[in-house]
Amino acid sequence: MSTLRIGCFLAAIGIAAAGGGALVQSAPAIAAKLQNPLESDEHAPPAGAKLYARECASCHGVNREGRRNAPSLNRPAVQAAAPGTLFWVLRNGSLHRGMPSFAHLPEAQRWQIVTYLRGR
Amino acid sequence: MTTARLKYLLAAAAALVLQPLCWAGEGPFFITYTHQMEEPGNLEFAFKTVxxxxDGGNRFFGTVAEFEYGVTGWWTSELYLDGQATRREGALFTGYRWENRFRLLSHEHWINPVLYLEFENINGADKSLLEIVNHDGQEALGSPNAEARFEKKREMEAKLILGSYVKGWTIAENFIAEKNVRHAPFEFGYAVGVSRPLAMAARPDRCNFCAENVQVGVELYGGLGTHEQFGVGGTSHYIAPTVAWTLASGTTLRISPGFGTTGTSAGYLLRFGVSYEAAQFGRAARNLFRGGRP
Known part of the structure; x- marks a missing residue:
């Protein structure tokens, strides 16, 4: 019984540690090949920051630090992700993990958020 | 009212007030549903008036108060409280509706289906016109409240919602089937809508009067008869341009003039509404009840 409990505990820690990284890893490889058309747009990061505050901060925190049910977006797995991968995650979300789809935002706005997320 | 119950009510109200508002972002439609679900834990309030x-009847205002909650990423639940006021006939509460929407596919596709199930307990005086089915027309809208209020309507309604986002355009089609739980045939209707924002990219600054905050579209909706008399003969249909303007604070204002296109339709309907959304309301309420901070 105690072995089972320890196993469950370790599994829970593993799932929690995987967090946002696992969602990024669930994107298909082809998504990573997408190029960010706003990569060099100087207005994209501040516009993305505004959109982040509006759409994402209530779950992921004002400084992207994460909250109980939403992982930190400052994690290396997220920071190292290709722009196209982040774009895929924003478009599809993960409905069963509570991450909604943001496909209702125009593509340009989703790229602005991606530019902001990769900005530091 | 007991002290404990009062405490719970105050806590819920405090959770609501203390939560930050966020963008409803639902688009400009009044009748047509898209596949966009409410974000988990968020609560949206809306008032919609038509x-x-x-012809031959009195001017009316049909109003619904709408409470939409994101239960999970794939399940949105919504409660409507309906009322109406008719000139020279007074105002009355006409009933409630409880709807649930279930997103059927987890990822975004070209066409995204959502299943909608609703129970309505309203009376015949209801004039919210949230959908048009069967041969609903202006004749029913002209019935005096004193008579119509005694007609009970307990109905189940199902919709298949199909939604797509294509290059900034939102395209949605709804197929409606409704059935009174006691009698009457299956009734059918439809709604389709197309919309897009005036600007695709966001401006860097926080703004009220910027194109990205305005969405324009058009809706087409109407009845399709019953399973015994399926078709458009004798049914009502409307075409309605619609505009939504979201303020920087997150409050969304909508307006839509609708024009009847058949002899049985009301000639003109004007819809307007306001909505705002409390972010992570569910979490704040749970924390308050547990004695934590909102």
Whole structure:
């Protein structure tokens, strides 16, 4: 019984540690090949920051630090992700993990958020 | 009211007030549903009013108060409280509706289906016109409240919602089937809508009067008869341009003039509404009940 409990505990820690990284890893490889058309747009990061505050901060925190049910977006797995991968995650979300789809935002706005997320 | 119950009510109200508002972002439609679900834990409030005047009847205002909650990423639940006021006939509460929407596919596709199930307990005086089915027309809208209020309507309604986002355009199609739980045939209707924002990219600054905050679209909706008399003969249909303007604070204002396109339709309907959304309301309420901070 105690072995089972320890196993469950370790599994829970593993799932929690995987967090946002696992969602990024669930994107298909082809998504990573997408190029960010706003990569060099100087207005994209501040516009993305505004959109982040509006759409994402209530779950992921004002400084992207994460909250109980939403992982930190400052994690290396997220920071190292290709722009196209982040774009895929924003478009599809993960409905069963509570991450909604943001496909209702125009593509340009989703790229602005991606530019902001990769900005530091 | 007991002290404990009062405490719970105050806590819920405090959770609501203390939560930050966020963007509803639902688009400009009044009748047509898209596949966009409410974000988990968020609560959206909306008031929608329709104003019209049937031939030979009195001018009316049908209003619904709407409470939409994101239960999970794939399940949204919504409660409507309906009322109406008719000139020279007074105002009355006409009933409630409880709807649930279930997103059927987890990822975004070209066409995204959502299943909608609703129970309505309203009376015949209801004039919210949230959908048009069967041969609903201006004749029913002209019935005096004193008579219509005694007609009970307990109905189940199902919709298949199909939604797509294509290059900034939102395209949605709804197929409606409704059935009174006691009698009457299956009734059918439809709604389709197309919309897009005036600007695709966001401006860097926080703004009220910027194109990205305005969405324009058009809706087409109407009845399709019953399973015994399926078709468009004798049914009502409307075409309605619609505009939504979201303020920087997150409050969304909508307006839509609708024009009847058949002899049985009301000639003109004016819809207007306001909505705002409390972010992570569910979490704040749970924390308050547990004695934590909102």
């Amino acid at each position: 104003m019209g005047k049937p």
